[in-house]
Amino acid sequence: MFKRGKLGGLDGGQYRPLTDSDVRKVHQAIIRIMSEIGIKVANRKGFELFKSKGMKTDEEKKLVFISQGLLEDCIDAAPSELILHARGNPDNNIVVGGKRVHFGSGGTALNILDLETGEKRHSTLEDVQNVSKLLDYLDNAHFQVIPVYPNDLPIEKVDINRFFAAINNTNKHCQGGVYTIKGTKEVVDMCSMIAGSREKLQKEPFISFITCVISPLEIDQTYGDLLMTCAESGLPLSIPAEPLTGATGPITIAGNVANLCAETLAGLCLAQLVNCGTPVLMACTSTSTDLRTMSYASGSVEEGLINACAAQMAQFYGLPYYGTAGQSDSKIVDAQAGFEGAITNLLVGMAGGNFIHDALGLLEFCLTASYEKYVMDNEILGEVVRVLKGVEVNDETLAVDVTASVGPGGNFIQEDHTFEHMRNEHFVPTVADRQPRVNWEKAGRKDTYTRCKEIVRDVLQNHKPIPVNEEIVKAIRAKYPNFVQ
Amino acid sequence: MADLTKVVDAVYKGRLKEIQGLVQEALDTGAEPNTILDEALVKGMDVVTQKWKEGQVFVPEVLRSAKTMQSGMDILKPFLVKGSGEAKGVFAIGTVKGDLHDIGKNLVAMLLESVGYKVINLGIDLDPSVFVEQVEKGVKYLGISALLTTTIPQMKVIIDSLEEAGLRSKCKVWVGGAPVTQEYAEEIGADFYAVDAAHCIDQLNSLR
Numbered sequence: 154m155f156k157r158g159k160l161g162g163l164d165g166g167q168y169r170p171l172t173d174s175d176v177r178k179v180h181q182a183i184i185r186i187m188s189e190i191g192i193k194v195a196n197r198k199g200f201e202l203f204k205s206k207g208m209k210t211d212e213e214k215k216l217v218f219i220s221q222g223l224l225e226d227c228i229d230a231a232p233s234e235l236i237l238h239a240r241g242n243p244d245n246n247i248v249v250g251g252k253r254v255h256f257g258s259g260g261t262a263l264n265i266l267d268l269e270t271g272e273k274r275h276s277t278l279e280d281v282q283n284v285s286k287l288l289d290y291l292d293n294a295h296f297q298v299i300p301v302y303p304n305d306l307p308i309e310k311v312d313i314n315r316f317f318a319a320i321n322n323t324n325k326h327c328q329g330g331v332y333t334i335k336g337t338k339e340v341v342d343m344c345s346m347i348a349g350s351r352e353k354l355q356k357e358p359f360i361s362f363i364t365c366v367i368s369p370l371e372i373d374q375t376y377g378d379l380l381m382t383c384a385e386s387g388l389p390l391s392i393p394a395e396p397l398t399g400a401t402g403p404i405t406i407a408g409n410v411a412n413l414c415a416e417t418l419a420g421l422c423l424a425q426l427v428n429c430g431t432p433v434l435m436a437c438t439s440t441s442t443d444l445r446t447m448s449y450a451s452g453s454v455e456e457g458l459i460n461a462c463a464a465q466m467a468q469f470y471g472l473p474y475y476g477t478a479g480q481s482d483s484k485i486v487d488a489q490a491g492f493e494g495a496i497t498n499l500l501v502g503m504a505g506g507n508f509i510h511d512a513l514g515l516l517e518f519c520l521t522a523s524y525e526k527y528v529m530d531n532e533i534l535g536e537v538v539r540v541l542k543g544v545e546v547n548d549e550t551l552a553v554d555v556t557a558s559v560g561p562g563g564n565f566i567q568e569d570h571t572f573e574h575m576r577n578e579h580f581v582p583t584v585a586d587r588q589p590r591v592n593w594e595k596a597g598r599k600d601t602y603t604r605c606k607e608i609v610r611d612v613l614q615n616h617k618p619i620p621v622n623e624e625i626v627k628a629i630r631a632k633y634p635n636f637v638q
Numbered sequence: 639m640a641d642l643t644k645v646v647d648a649v650y651k652g653r654l655k656e657i658q659g660l661v662q663e664a665l666d667t668g669a670e671p672n673t674i675l676d677e678a679l680v681k682g683m684d685v686v687t688q689k690w691k692e693g694q695v696f697v698p699e700v701l702r703s704a705k706t707m708q709s710g711m712d713i714l715k716p717f718l719v720k721g722s723g724e725a726k727g728v729f730a731i732g733t734v735k736g737d738l739h740d741i742g743k744n745l746v747a748m749l750l751e752s753v754g755y756k757v758i759n760l761g762i763d764l765d766p767s768v769f770v771e772q773v774e775k776g777v778k779y780l781g782i783s784a785l786l787t788t789t790i791p792q793m794k795v796i797i798d799s800l801e802e803a804g805l806r807s808k809c810k811v812w813v814g815g816a817p818v819t820q821e822y823a824e825e826i827g828a829d830f831y832a833v834d835a836a837h838c839i840d841q842l843n844s845l846r
Contacts, residue, residue, distance in 0.1 A: 263787055263817055308788050332788065373738055399698065400741055444696035446834060447745055520816060 165505030196377025252505030259511030312336025452493030457500030649682025652702030704752030732760030
């Protein structure tokens with residue numbers, strides 16, 4: 154197994170597709186969308202909450218016109234940075250906010266490419282466990298968004314078991330979507346048992362939630378309920394909006410960014426009205442639509458542009474940011490899977506996205522995950538992180554002294570300077586092949602996919618994350634009939 | 639002799655402002671109304687849909703062409719032989735109970751309309767009885783959409799309800815949506831799985 158390092162949290166922000174003046178124009182558009190066009194709040198309780206704050210409403214169309222004043226108050230009420238804790242290993246805690254960059258997996262794929270056959274099949278609870286274990290191992294996955302859906306469970310058993318499968322197999326922060334209100338409450342309760350108490354869980358949250366706003370401009374009944382249930386729990390919450398260009402959002406990047414910000418900020422406002430101070434990640438899952446087929450294009454370069462712009466807007470508002478990058482629409486782990494993931498991860502990373510999800514493992518419009526792609530993407534992220542680390546310039550790194558001692562015609566191989574800097578100055582690939590051809594042929598002419606597969610097998614066999622205490626698992630098992638692990 | 643290629647071209651390129659003038663011009667220069675319909679308006683749509691299937695044309699372009707064709711039809715209608723230019727068939731489509739997704743379903747509806755079907759768009763979050771009622775009313779083509787793994791089982795419920803009502807043989811059932819597969823369609827006894835609107839159109843046309 155290869156050497157592990159810890160390089161989450163480096164500063165991005167080098168890539169800024171929007172000028173300062175552009176950011177102000179987008180902000181003005183957001184205010185107009187929220188206060189003049191309005192947000193549909195189909196959820197009755199949510200609608201009443203906005204109304205009770207004196208917002209203008211349209212009862213018939215269920216529209217709420219969110220004033221600039223309320224928006225500003227809610228942004229002020231939400232923390233500008235937060236610590237997402239990791240169970241079992243505080244070294245893996247991440248501080249989300251500013252321009253600090255972290256990458257992690259994304260959900261929720263319904264299928265996975267079988268590790269043995271390579272064929273697409275429905276994912277199961279065992280896949281949730283295995284992918285979580287793999288993510289725990291991969292050093293450039295700084296957090297986990299629960300990656301796949303357990304198709305082998307009925308809906309009432311999904312929430313609690315999906316979260317436990319993830320938590321028990323990783324010592325990194327776990328964020329996940331939820332499917333039922335009862336399930337959400339069970340997850341909070343189960344995690345309180347693991348933490349010791351609800352207060353301890355709130356103080357050091359090792360889980361967090363995702364609830365969506367529907368594009369364009371709607372908080373619907375179901376997700377509205379889930380959003381409010383999560384906000385009541387006091388745990389951190391990502392509220393992604395997903396306007397797709399030309400379909401559920403404007404075709405233009407600027408318009409799409411304005412819409413998505415209005416949508417996620419409307420969700421942020423609702424969360425603050427439910428529970429003032431709820432830690433919320435302003436969140437973007439937006440990308441482009443391929444208007445030839447109307448497919449959601451999860452690997453498009455415009456996804457990189459949109460999510461980079463949204464990261465700039467979050468920095469403008471002083472809010473932590475959940476962004477999207479790294480997926481591919483390829484059906485297999487091939488060249489397309491590599492280049493699509495690399496470009497978007499690099500763009501959004503360099504824009505300073507704080508919590509960049511989907512960054513590993515996803516294929517085919519996010520419908521299918523691949524064990525091998527998690528490993529390949531981990532290597533791509535290693536390179537992105539290397540870019541973020543930048544170039545240090547000082548007397549030591551300018552190396553004039555060592556150049557003088559080597560002199561014209563010499564070499565640097567045996568110099569102490571080389572020895573001291575070689576590991577931290579350069580990214581050391583573990584997937585990319587740099588063998589001479591003859592050695593590569595002797596080793597079986599393995600391509601990237603095969604090399605990744607071998608790493609996956611090794612990790613699943615040998616890596617041992619710290620599990621949840623067995624006594625607590627027994628108590629969880631006894632308390633919840635839905636718990637099957 | 640009227641030059642119909644201009645009309646074909648206007649439909650293909652979605653020249654909404656020009657189409658009525660061009661259709662009028664064709665009528666004025668002696669073209670038969672039914673010839674204008676079949677050899678110009680319909681032909682223009684055929685060109686667009688073919689190119690769309692080949693991936694050369696974008697969906698908004700197909701929709702613009704359909705709107706252009708309809709606009710041309712408005713001029714033509716009073717002159718058409720009775721019965722011609724009518725819908726190819728009636729297709730009712732909706733999203734299952736518990737599922738609020740409608741963009742894909744609406745797109746299928748728009749594209750079916752654009753190639754000449756009458757579409758009844760039933761909406762979202764529908765009780766199985768809504769689908770059954772449509773077949774009771776004589777609708778022969780039924781489209782069921784779902785986008786969530788948690789809601790696709792509703793498709794089977796609808797098909798079972800049609801069976802119970804003794805209506806299953808009276809209609810053809812399409813299923814579609816991201817989590818749906820050919821295997822699933824076969825498993826629940828649907829007639830067709832349409833991966834997208836283009837497939838749905840081809841399957842419908844194959845029945846005529």
